[in-house]
Amino acid sequence: MSGTYVGLPSFPRAAQDSTKDTRLRANLTHATHTIRAKRAAAVGELADWPALRAAGAAIKDHTLRHLDHYLLQLEEAVTAAGGTVHWAADADDANRIVTELVRATGETEVVKVKSMATQEIGLNEALAEAGIHAYETDLAELIVQLGDDRPSHILVPAIHKNRREIRDIFTDAMGRWGRPAPQDLSDSPAELAEAARLHLREKFLRAKVAVSGANFMVAETGTMVVLESEGNGRMCLTLPETLISVVGIEKTVPSFRDLEVFLQTLPRSSTAERMNPYTSMWTGTTDDDGPRTFHLVLLDNGRTDTLADPTGRAALRCIRCSACLNVCPVYERAGGHAYGSAYPGPIGAILTPQLRGTATELDASLPYASSLCGACYDVCPVAIDIPQILVHLRERVVQGGQVTLRGSRTTIKPAKGHATERAAMRAARWTLDHPAAWRTTQKLATRTRALHPRHAPGHTGKAWSDSRDLPELPAQSFRDWWQQRERAASAGKDTGKGPAAGGAGTTGPGVGEGGSR
Amino acid sequence: MRVALFVTCVNDLLYPDTGRAVVTLLERLGVEVGFPAAQSCCGQPQFNTGYRHETEPLVRRYAAAFDDYDYVVTPSGSCAAMVRDNYPRIAERAADEGRDDGLAEAAAAAVPKTYELTEFLVDVLGVTDVGAHFPHTVTYHPSCHGLRLLGLGERPRRLLEAVRGLELRELEGAEECCGFGGTFSVKNADVSAAMGEDKVRHALDSGAQVLCGADNSCLMHLDGILRRREAPLRAVHLAEILASTQEEPYRPARPLPPVTTGKTRP
Numbered sequence: 001m002s003g004t005y006v007g008l009p010s011f012p013r014a015a016q017d018s019t020k021d022t023r024l025r026a027n028l029t030h031a032t033h034t035i036r037a038k039r040a041a042a043v044g045e046l047a048d049w050p051a052l053r054a055a056g057a058a059i060k061d062h063t064l065r066h067l068d069h070y071l072l073q074l075e076e077a078v079t080a081a082g083g084t085v086h087w088a089a090d091a092d093d094a095n096r097i098v099t100e101l102v103r104a105t106g107e108t109e110v111v112k113v114k115s116m117a118t119q120e121i122g123l124n125e126a127l128a129e130a131g132i133h134a135y136e137t138d139l140a141e142l143i144v145q146l147g148d149d150r151p152s153h154i155l156v157p158a159i160h161k162n163r164r165e166i167r168d169i170f171t172d173a174m175g176r177w178g179r180p181a182p183q184d185l186s187d188s189p190a191e192l193a194e195a196a197r198l199h200l201r202e203k204f205l206r207a208k209v210a211v212s213g214a215n216f217m218v219a220e221t222g223t224m225v226v227l228e229s230e231g232n233g234r235m236c237l238t239l240p241e242t243l244i245s246v247v248g249i250e251k252t253v254p255s256f257r258d259l260e261v262f263l264q265t266l267p268r269s270s271t272a273e274r275m276n277p278y279t280s281m282w283t284g285t286t287d288d289d290g291p292r293t294f295h296l297v298l299l300d301n302g303r304t305d306t307l308a309d310p311t312g313r314a315a316l317r318c319i320r321c322s323a324c325l326n327v328c329p330v331y332e333r334a335g336g337h338a339y340g341s342a343y344p345g346p347i348g349a350i351l352t353p354q355l356r357g358t359a360t361e362l363d364a365s366l367p368y369a370s371s372l373c374g375a376c377y378d379v380c381p382v383a384i385d386i387p388q389i390l391v392h393l394r395e396r397v398v399q400g401g402q403v404t405l406r407g408s409r410t411t412i413k414p415a416k417g418h419a420t421e422r423a424a425m426r427a428a429r430w431t432l433d434h435p436a437a438w439r440t441t442q443k444l445a446t447r448t449r450a451l452h453p454r455h456a457p458g459h460t461g462k463a464w465s466d467s468r469d470l471p472e473l474p475a476q477s478f479r480d481w482w483q484q485r486e487r488a489a490s491a492g493k494d495t496g497k498g499p500a501a502g503g504a505g506t507t508g509p510g511v512g513e514g515g516s517r
Numbered sequence: 518m519r520v521a522l523f524v525t526c527v528n529d530l531l532y533p534d535t536g537r538a539v540v541t542l543l544e545r546l547g548v549e550v551g552f553p554a555a556q557s558c559c560g561q562p563q564f565n566t567g568y569r570h571e572t573e574p575l576v577r578r579y580a581a582a583f584d585d586y587d588y589v590v591t592p593s594g595s596c597a598a599m600v601r602d603n604y605p606r607i608a609e610r611a612a613d614e615g616r617d618d619g620l621a622e623a624a625a626a627a628v629p630k631t632y633e634l635t636e637f638l639v640d641v642l643g644v645t646d647v648g649a650h651f652p653h654t655v656t657y658h659p660s661c662h663g664l665r666l667l668g669l670g671e672r673p674r675r676l677l678e679a680v681r682g683l684e685l686r687e688l689e690g691a692e693e694c695c696g697f698g699g700t701f702s703v704k705n706a707d708v709s710a711a712m713g714e715d716k717v718r719h720a721l722d723s724g725a726q727v728l729c730g731a732d733n734s735c736l737m738h739l740d741g742i743l744r745r746r747e748a749p750l751r752a753v754h755l756a757e758i759l760a761s762t763q764e765e766p767y768r769p770a771r772p773l774p775p776v777t778t779g780k781t782r783p
Contacts, residue, residue, distance in 0.1 A: 012705050019711045329694045333711040371698025373661040394567030425563050429571040432557040442530050463706035468741030471531050478529045478536035482552045
């Protein structure tokens with residue numbers, strides 16, 4: 001994946017700063033809560049949503065199961081329609097192919113329609129090294145590029161910025177990249193959009209080469225499909241002479257008819273729209289209409305390895321709607337940058353460690369960037385059980401085991417820094433599986449309860465008690481109380497009293513010596 | 518009908534009052550409750566942190582401990598969800614790896630008999646009015662696993678609405694996670710605390726005296742924040758509210774905060 005993300009801190013360390021950034025928190029809370037409510041309403045309008053969701057999952061699973069077949073069919077169809085197909089095993093491959101294709105045109109500038117795949121491989125940086133300027137034309141991507149920033153959301157890359165910040169970025173940076181922003185630019189959305197429109201129009205009319213991604217690729221016809229909201233993407237897809245599309249292999253669907261499902265579920269899940277504003281489709285090249293040359297770069301970059309994992313492969317169903325990000329309480333507090341990947345949020349937490357592996361501290365921390373609340377699974381339009389995959393990847397991080405890396409089965413070691421935790425988990429399990437030991441532990445805890453402070457010692461304790469008091473230990477565990485009650489009851493029986501009539505058993509809640517809260 | 522209490526390890530050690538409340542409540546409703554001492558932990562902390570293998574003996578222990586019972590009732594949505602959602606998965610994965618060791622049988626025995634408290638009351642006993650009396654203002658936080666994995670729906674609310682003297686207040690963002698998440702609260706302490714603080718703020722905004730939940734692990738996290746801030750709100754488990762009656766009222770170790778004005782449920 002991208003060089004831009006190498007060496008970033010682990011998720012908890014990155015989140016430590018972002019949770020304290022009050023402006024970021026306010027921007028994110030406002031944006032995610034607004035879209036959350038709208039999505040729920042848009043989805044609620046469809047009586048057959050569960051069926052659409054199941055159909056989406058089924059189409060994706062079927063395609064993934066027969067991906068080898070559909071990719072060859074796709075290649076044949078694209079070629080027959082006048083396009084050229086290139087196969088890229090990894091990011092370096094893809095970047096080299098695109099760079100060579102652009103160089104062959106003699107151009108040093110390309111326009112881009114927002115693409116997750118090119119963000120994933122760090123294409124802009126690779127092109128820059130080859131002396132080629134890549135101009136982002138999606139409004140939010142433009143904001144991020146002008147601000148020398150990284151996207152923080154799949155659908156709304158500049159979600160972490162508010163209007164005033166965007167105005168300042170336009171005023172400061174537009175002139176360096178092309179047409180400057182108007183002198184007296186205000187922060188009204190209409191004025192900001194107009195400034196971006198004029199700045200971008202100049203780029204569109206000059207560009208000879210465009211780079212895009214695709215939301216879907218139809219195997220039977222070789223058709224590429226891009227969904228976007230602004231029309232800037234359509235400019236990129238139709239005006240230049242050469243179009244290069246870099247698309248992950250999992251974006252394939254078998255037939256044109258399959259789009260019926262996704263063109264309903266994707267807009268409603270992502271922008272809460274009933275129908276997508278701009279849905280562009282192109283099949284190869286056509287005389288006197290659109291680009292004269294079309295290249296499709298099919299990107300693997302860890303996808304076939306992911307496909308080899310029976311649990312983890314469901315992540316490849318993802319249609320990048322970002323509903324899971326918008327509903328995620330962890331994303332809302334930590335922000336997208338903390339995930340250190342083109343794919344933030346819950347889907348990023350399961351996709352990134354599969355595409356990149358779990359070798360770095362950052363990638364090993366991503367499966368833990370969730371409270372497993374399950375809200376992401378609820379909203380996912382292709383029913384990816386994200387919590388289940390998170391737990392599966394946690395196992396990979398702490399236990400290591402068999403994975404597929406570049407096509408071969410390999411045994412990986414546990415990630416560093418889990419030895420103490422593993423020993424503690426093992427010890428806890430042993431104690432919990434030996435009732436006498438568990439009772440002794442409990443007794444020890446309750447008898448020393450006067451010594452237990454509000455603030456816990458050690459690293460783990462500090463993490464807990466930086467912001468929370470520890471619970472007060474009661475004097476008696478439940479099982480001790482139960483045993484006492486049983487004894488009293490059998491003594492009571494001897495004197496003719498039933499268990500419900502006397503002894504400690506009638507003690508109401510909170511009355512006993514264990515009253516804690 | 519043989520009914521056992523699965524008190525859970527957190528309640529056993531830290532919140533025995535909740536266990537006693539369940540016993541009191543069920544006995545009041547005419548149910549004879551057993552407590553097999555061989556029970557321990559459902560294995561959730563291990564499973565959710567990535568130590569699936571460590572949970573396998575606990576799955577077998579759970580099934581063996583409750584073998585003699587028709588129903589297992591637990592005052593914890595997340596522990597019930599662990600049994601129902603993950604035990605079959607653990608057995609399946611073990612079989613995939615060439616280990617069965619009776620896990621499939623254990624899971625098959627455990628899953629259908631395990632009930633979260635409110636499910637047992639509403640679905641099995643068929644009661645929503647349990648004869649409770651709790652003259653306080655209450656706001657309810659539906660914990661994620663009860664809400665999403667068990668689909669408890671309106672059951673806890675219906676039980677609370679039937680409690681005499683209780684005034685239920687709306688909790689803004691009720692369905693959002695409180696930020697506990699087991700080891701998440703330690704591994705991602707900053708995000709966890711940020712989530713908990715927002716939950717606490719909404720609970721305080723409700724003006725209620727009591728923040729009620731059906732999972733003591735979530736309440737431990739939220740109560741920890743409330744006590745650190747010395748906030749006028751107490752976290753109380755639903756079972757303790759349902760066990761409270763006019764004759765044997767809920768008596769907390771620390772008095773409940775005074776009634777304040779806030780948004781009243783329409």
